[in-house]
Amino acid sequence: MTNHPVLNDVARALFEPVVLGTLSTINPDGGPQVTLVAAFLDGDELVHFHRGWYQKLRNIERNPKVAFTIVPPADGLGTPGDLQPYLVVHGIARIQVGDAGPWSDRLLDLVEATLPPEASFERPEMPADGGWTTHITPTKIVGVGPWMS
Amino acid sequence: MTNHPVLNDVARALFEPVVLGTLSTINPDGGPQVTLVAAFLDGDELVHFHRGWYQKLRNIERNPKVAFTIVPPADGLGTPGDLQPYLVVHGIARIQVGDAGPWSDRLLDLVEATLPPEASFERPEMPADGGWTTHITPTKIVGVGPWMS
Numbered sequence: 635m636t637n638h639p640v641l642n643d644v645a646r647a648l649f650e651p652v653v654l655g656t657l658s659t660i661n662p663d664g665g666p667q668v669t670l671v672a673a674f675l676d677g678d679e680l681v682h683f684h685r686g687w688y689q690k691l692r693n694i695e696r697n698p699k700v701a702f703t704i705v706p707p708a709d710g711l712g713t714p715g716d717l718q719p720y721l722v723v724h725g726i727a728r729i730q731v732g733d734a735g736p737w738s739d740r741l742l743d744l745v746e747a748t749l750p751p752e753a754s755f756e757r758p759e760m761p762a763d764g765g766w767t768t769h770i771t772p773t774k775i776v777g778v779g780p781w782m783s
Numbered sequence: 784m785t786n787h788p789v790l791n792d793v794a795r796a797l798f799e800p801v802v803l804g805t806l807s808t809i810n811p812d813g814g815p816q817v818t819l820v821a822a823f824l825d826g827d828e829l830v831h832f833h834r835g836w837y838q839k840l841r842n843i844e845r846n847p848k849v850a851f852t853i854v855p856p857a858d859g860l861g862t863p864g865d866l867q868p869y870l871v872v873h874g875i876a877r878i879q880v881g882d883a884g885p886w887s888d889r890l891l892d893l894v895e896a897t898l899p900p901e902a903s904f905e906r907p908e909m910p911a912d913g914g915w916t917t918h919i920t921p922t923k924i925v926g927v928g929p930w931m932s
Contacts, residue, residue: 665848699814
C-alpha cells in the first residue's frame, strides 16, 4: 500500500543499471539549484550518494522538496505533434548518513565496465564517516513519453 | 557594462541554433518545477516562448529565480577524473507579453529543416494575444565543462 505515485516499467527501465539526471533543490535564497547526479532505483525510491556535504544536501535539509529530471538522448528537436521525451520525478528527499560506500562502489564498478580494459582511474576515497545518501520518495511524475501512460 | 556573468564562446555555441534544456522554477508550495524547453540566445539573455499561460509562467511571475540546464549528449557515465559535462545558468526571468510569434516561427523553421522532405507537421496556432516569452538574465553559471573556464 502506497499513497505516492509509482514509476511504471518504462520509467524503471531508464534507471537500469543507473541513470544520469539533474537534481533540482531549493537554495537558501528561494531559487532553484541544479546539479547532475547518478541515480539508482531502490524499490520505489530514487537513491544517489555524496562524498561531501554539498550545497544540495544543505538545501534538502532545509527543504526536502526536490525534482529529478531525465532527458533521454534523442536526435532533433521533436515536432509539435511528437515532442522530445523527458521524465520529471517530483519527490520528498531524506538524507541518510554513513551509507554511501556500497552505492559508490556500485557506480564505480559500472563506470569501470564501460572503459576499455587498458584504461584505469583512481577510485575516489569515501570520507571516514561514510558519506551521505539521498533517498527520494516520488510525489508526482510528469513529463512527455511512455512513462506517462 | 554588465554586472552579471556572461556565457563564454563554448557555452554560446551550445545554443546554436537553438538548444533543448530544462527550466527549473519554483512552485507555489516552494518546491521545484521542471519542464523541457527550447531556448535561444538573444544577446546575453536566454529566451524561450510559450503558447499558453502555463504553470512555469505563473511560477516566474511569483518568483523570477530560475535555472536553465543543458546536459549535452555524451556516452557513458564519465569517470571520477573526467565528469560528464553539463551547464546550469541561474538567472532572473522576466515575462514579456505578445511577442512569441517570431520565436515560434524560428523554432518551427528549424524543426522543419531537420525533417525528411516528405514529412510534414501541423504548425500550431499562436493565441490571438501573441503568446508569451521569458527572458532570462544570467546571474550565476555553474556546471562541469569548457564553459566553466
